[in-house]
Amino acid sequence: KVYSHTWSVGDTxxxxxxxxxxxxxxxxxxxxxxxxxxxxLGDEPIQ
Structure with missing residues (x-):
């Protein structure tokens, strides 16, 4: 997959x-x- 982002003010x-x-x-x-x-840091996935 390729992700492309069209930026807007305030985007993260x-x-x-x-x-x-x-x-x-x-x-x-x-x-x-x-x-x-x-x-x-850590091994547990963030969900």
Whole structure:
């Protein structure tokens, strides 16, 4: 599956990084980008 997101103000996207193949979408190199990271520890799935 490929997930593509059309961003709106206030959107947040969360994913399981262990099950993701990474690829950057094209973007304008001079435009601002914001990336935040949160790490959750543990073996139990979050539901």
């Amino acid at each position: 996207v969360i994913w399981d990084n262990q099950g993701v193949l990474h690829r950057a979408a094209p973007y304008e190199p001079n435009s601002p980008r914001e990336m935040l990271r949160t790490t959750v």
